[in-house]
Amino acid sequence: MKIRAVVRGVGHYLPERVVENAEFEATLDTTDDWIRARTGIERRHFAAEGETTSQLAIKAAQAALIDAGMAADQIDAIVVATSTPDLTFPSVATMVQAGLGTTSGFAYDIQAVCAGFVFALTNANGLIVSGQAERVLVIGAETFSRIMDWEDRGTCVLFGDGAGALILEAANGSGTNEDRGVLSTDLHSDGRYRELLFVDGGVSSNGKAGHLRMQGNAVFKHAVQKLAETAHTALGKIGMSGEDVNWIVPHQANLRIISATAERMQVPMERVVVTVQDHGNTSAASIPLALSVGKQRGQIKTGDIVVTEAIGGGLAWGAVVLRW
Known part of the structure; x- marks a missing residue:
């Protein structure tokens, strides 16, 4: 027998402004x-004035609880991946805990930028496998519109x-x-x-929130190589390959990165979940x-092998293989 961390529910929230x-x-x-030709992006959502990362996270968490048929007080731990917290401290996760009305368990944030959810999912799996928690709520939440330079067309449209x-x-x-659940991870x-x-x-550099800066071409090259490699490594740990994958659910940064990574993994785009055009x-x-x-x-169904992979600032990257 082996303890597995099995997906029980999933949910999301998008701000109203499109x-x-x-x-x-x-x-x-x-x-x-x-924009479409270079990124595949057609639209995105921006948080309203005064709408915070924790508020988005709470609404996504509530949707996941409904999907799982669980109450908030059944959750032992909350792990939030974000690079755009409401405040320097406390963590967004503790704000989610309060917003859900729970007082038991523990909550904390993880910061690995765009790779944050893969890191958080791996961390949550570790909590469950080690017996530290039985049920973990894992959230990725961001308000990147707060750190955009609106004069930089290479980043603000993304x-x-x-x-x-x-x-x-x-x-x-x-x-x-x-088995259902997380089968392997690679960070x-x-x-x-x-x-x-x-x-x-940053707090200890200039005391400002700052703006996002990116060398797009260099990031693209690293992304295609590293995303395919980490996915192959995670699959290889359990004796699987791209042929065994039902769905790749990649970090939605750029359609060209998504398609190039799928090609390297020898997985057709028909088996890739793509939402970058809308988000x-x-x-x-x-x-x-x-x-x-x-x-x-209706794409992802119980029993499907799902691979998630992401890369972000750091650079930080990784992949998780799970059976839904």
Whole structure:
């Protein structure tokens, strides 16, 4: 027998304001066609004035609890992946805990930028497998619109706001790939590449929130190589390959990265959940958002082998293989 962390529910929330590509044409040297051709993005959601990351996270969490048929007080731990917290401290996770009305268990944030949800999911799996928690609420939530330089057409058209949540629960498995739940994980980081993707602000540097800065071409090259490699590694740990995968649910950064990674994994695009056209890059929120939408669409079904992979600033990257 082996303890597995099994998905019991998933949910998401998107702010009401939808921003089409055409909105940027009035203030930037760009067009809807230019953005679509280079990124696949058609629209994204922006949080309203005063709408915070924790508020998005709470709504996504509530949707996941409904999907799981659980009450908030059944959750032992809350792990939130975000790079855009409401405050320097306390954590967004403790704000979610309060927002859900729970006082038991523990809650904390993880920061691995766009790879945050993969890191959080791996962390939550560890909590369950070690016996530290029985049910863990894992959330990715971001308000990247707060750190955009609206004069930089290379970045500000790429990102959006949103939140996705997933509930993992301990279950007995046989220890084989036939088990439901998280089957393998693979995490990496390399701090030498900080200058490729970073925010030029922080508490101990200049006391400002700062703006996102990115060397797009360099990030693209790293992403395609590293995403395929980490997914192959995670699959290889359990003797699987791309042929065994029902769905890739990738970080939704750029359609060209998504398609190039799928090609390297020898998985057809028909087996890739794609939401980037409607959400843009929502950083740590993108994978749980896509998992929730994929389930709603009827794509992801019980028993499917799902691979999630992501790369973000750090650089940090990784993959998780699970049976839904």
